[in-house]
Amino acid sequence: MTVRLLLADDQELVRSALSALLELEEDFEVVASVGRGDEVVDAARSHQPDVALLDIEMPGLDGLAAAAVLKVQVPACRVVVLTTFGRAGYLRRAMEAGVAGFVVKDAPSEVLASAIRRVMRGERVVDPALAALTLAAGESPLTARERDVLTVARSGATVAEIATKLYLSEGTVRNYLSAAIAKTSARNRLDALRRADERGWL
Amino acid sequence: MTVRLLLADDQELVRSALSALLELEEDFEVVASVGRGDEVVDAARSHQPDVALLDIEMPGLDGLAAAAVLKVQVPACRVVVLTTFGRAGYLRRAMEAGVAGFVVKDAPSEVLASAIRRVMRGERVVDPALAALTLAAGESPLTARERDVLTVARSGATVAEIATKLYLSEGTVRNYLSAAIAKTSARNRLDALRRADERGWL
DNA sequence: ACTCACCCATGACAAATGTCATGGGTGAGT
DNA sequence: ACTCACCCATGACATTTGTCATGGGTGAGT
Secondary structure, rough: OOOEEEEEEHHHHHHHHHHHHHOOOOOOOEEEEEEOOHHHHHHHHHHHHOOEEOOOOOOOHHHHHHHOOOOOOHHOOEEEEEEOOOHHHHHHHHHOOOEEEEEEOOOOOOHHHHHHHHHHHHOOEEOOOHHHHHHOOOOOOOOOOHHHHHHOOOOOOOOHHHHHOOOHHHHHHHHHHHHHHHHHOOHHHHHHHHHHHHOOOO | EEEEEEEEEHHHHHHHHHHHHHHHOEEEEEEEEEEEHHHHHHHHHHOOOEEEEEEOOOOOOHHHHHHHHHHHOOOEEEEEEEOOOOHHHHHHHHHHHHOEEEEOOOOOOOHHHHHHHHHOOOOEEOOOHHHHHHHHOOOOOOOOOOOHHHHHHHHOOHHHHHHHHOOHHHHHHHHHHHHHHHHOOOOHHHHHHHHHHHHOOO
8 A cells, every 4th residue: 555645845856855764765756856845735735645744844834834734634644844953942833833753864765765664654754863953942932922022133123123014112112122122031132142042933 | 787876965865866866777877976066076086987977055065166176176077057946047057167058956867867868978968947047147237346245235235234245335335236236227225235146146 | 656446453432132030910720 | 910022112231343544565558
């Protein structure tokens, strides 16, 4: 009995390469392949894959958001998230989205294949190194607003601009930024951004 | 007559996937595959590939630096750089490093295959969209020192820290930062960093 | 010789940023 | 009811950052 797969990755070349790799296994069959997050659900509905392999960084809809929608719309399809190593925060979000497997692109191909098979058997699969990293980063100490302010600041905006965009007073924005800097034990707005980003707190 | 290929990409999964993809073509043969830039030259020397397919982001040695070394040490081996779209500055550096082809990972697989074949015939191959982007970004207006200061600033350092690290006075650092901000027409240190990075000026 | 771009530096000033104390409002949990 | 965490805001303050004028030194090119 062959596993029907759906591939989603924004990089065309990576997508077709993965497809070629997975087709080498006799029990895998790639039945659909999309390049945007918002095409995932449609494709899953029409091709009824057993497992969807989703990259996180995608245009249209985030891979994790796509996973959440898929969970509801096509519950029979299990999700394996496939992404670049390092982004610690993703794992937590992925688990909340009901993802069954989490494989990093650094892993050798056998890991991916076995992850898919294990997910098919109903197991949950997570790269242990990544799990450790996530545990180490811990949960975000930032409040929703602090996160908002930081993410707007990321584009290089001044306090005044952030205030306008979020309908806040400048003082409030400064307070949130100050809190975020303190919580990340950073020296700077920039430093805070870097540190928060590293730990997946954004 | 088959083309002997060397693959270099830090992501194991991408590497083996690409390998699977390229092996589908009868005239291609992957003779070596490495995950670090500093392993490229050794591998090229022992396996004598016709074409080396290099990712840019790699530990040990940058893909472009590896290309430059390869050019000298194993001149018979032509280089095709394969990287993520968007980083405009890379193309210029790649051309200076004597790279024969430049393919983005967004491209469909036929583009990669044809690029490899054309490079084998002695042609130079560059994605036209990428070339346009690079032209649009233009050459960096930043002086060496301004670049230095910016790159140190990227880690979230304060002016004082940058000054210490580069053995400059604080005032000088501020001057360079100010110049960089002006030249990128940014509002901020952060903004300047973002803009310069986007255009490959770092 | 002269120009020009870049290197480095100072000092002074304006503007933005970061910190702190303080206080009022809301909703969730005990 | 009470606490607690979070929301939002103000005002005052110290510090940092960004800007500008100015000037000296170097090396490459004309």
